[in-house]
Amino acid sequence: MEFAESDLKKILKSTINLEILHIQTIVYNLLCAIKYLHESKVIHRDLKPANILVNEDCSVKLCDYGLARSITGVETAEMIIKSVEPDEPMEDGGNPNASMGGDSGQA
DSSP: OOOOSEEHHHHHHSSOOOOHHHHHHHHHHHHHHHHHHHHTTEEOSOOOGGGEEEOTTOOEEEOOOTTOEEOTTOOSHHHHHHHHSOSSOOTTTTOTTGGGTOOOSOO
16 A cells, blocks of 8 residues: 555645645646546545645545446436436425325414
8 A cells, every 4th residue: 555645634734835836736636636537437526635645746646435436328417417316306395294185284
């Protein structure tokens, strides 16, 4: 297993003042990593500073692929959105008593 010196969350919370070249290098490497994932048809779904490991030379590694999903076979973003949305909204607007035929308890 490879070792990373820190994560982006610790770097951002620390008192270290990064030079603009360091920031540009970290951002560039992060974008390259995300591009590689997406070209491999993988979506990370949990990118946050704590999941971005950074070494002293500004190399970046992504970690925590627990929520990652493959998008092989998905042709459009609309297909992803439809798989997350509920099938149909409830006709009664979400009133649990309406489907049982009882009144709502209001006089």
